[in-house]
Amino acid sequence: MGTLRFEKAIRILFVLALLVRGVGTQGQTKETAEERPSGALASALVAACRQNEAQFARYQTAENAAAFAELTPSQKSDLMKRIVQAGDAGRPLLSSAAEGRTVLRCETTRGTTELRFGTERIRENLAFVPVEATGGRRAEFGMVREGGGWRMLSVGLVLMNIPELAKQWATPKAAAGAAENSEAAAIVTLRRLAEAVVTYKKGFGKLPTQLAQLGPARRGEISPEKANLIEQELAEGTKGGYVFAYRVVAPPKTKDAKEAAGESTEPAYALTATPAEYGRTGKRSFFLDASGELRGGDKQGAEATAEDPQVEP
Structure with a gap:
């Protein structure tokens, strides 16, 4: 009887060890992924799809994060919806294409937007990640290394200048x-x-x-x-x-004196x-x-x- 209990306890400990290892591995995988510009961008877009304000702000530069915090809830929502080209808050699904590139699907009640990542290009503290959206629309996201991680810098040729957006939205x-x-x-x-x-x-x-x-x-x-x-x-x-x-x-x-009279x-x-x-x-x-x-x-x-x-x- 004692031997059976001992073996059962060993099996339970083994399963727990596997679970703990799995959780740790997932955390390491996410951390490793975010060390790359495309990984950080994917996390930012996932947050935007979910309309998770705090998570989205994590992937902004310090100045943009501070300005983002000052926006109204509706302005924050509008910005994140524009970023992922979604009409509402949605459910994000991350996967990899056949060539190993990241694919993000943002499923909302109004439809699904699919964002396919291209090959990132890194130049010292700057990086550029091409993304193709549903319908063939393309945009290149600029990322900058700041505070030990990659932060969103631009969308296409437009800088992510949230302070300026805040001024525009705050002043109608x-x-x-x-x-x-x-x-x-x-x-x-x-x-x-x-x-x-x-x-x-x-x-x-x-x-x-x-x-x-x-x-x-x-x-x-x-x-x-x-x-x-x-x-x-x-x-x-x-x-x-x-x-x-x-x-x-x-x-x-x-024309004549009569018309000129009094003038x-x-x-x-x-x-x-x-x-x-x-x-x-x-x-x-x-x-x-x-x-x-x-x-x-x-x-x-x-x-x-x-x-x-x-x-x-």
């Missing part, structure tokens, strides 16, 4: 608000320019021919060339994300304000002349004219 509402503020400021600046033009005419008996003449004078020496009415930036035609233009408008030509024969002026970067610094363009009526609208970045609808203050 803020950008819209900033654009509206720029538009409001542009209207104020246009009216200030109109006042400066009128003041110039009163002081020198004629209209300025260009904005530069309204600019600051040296040591306060006011002259027709430098009237000291506006700051240098505005005198150069830019301020607050808008480009300002000024021109002298010739009086309309009339001024003196030159007038026109001022315009156009977004320096359409969409980002503003959408609306504005036009203002001696009549004092503000006109304009969304001109898709083009200059406003006297034919545009009136803009309410």
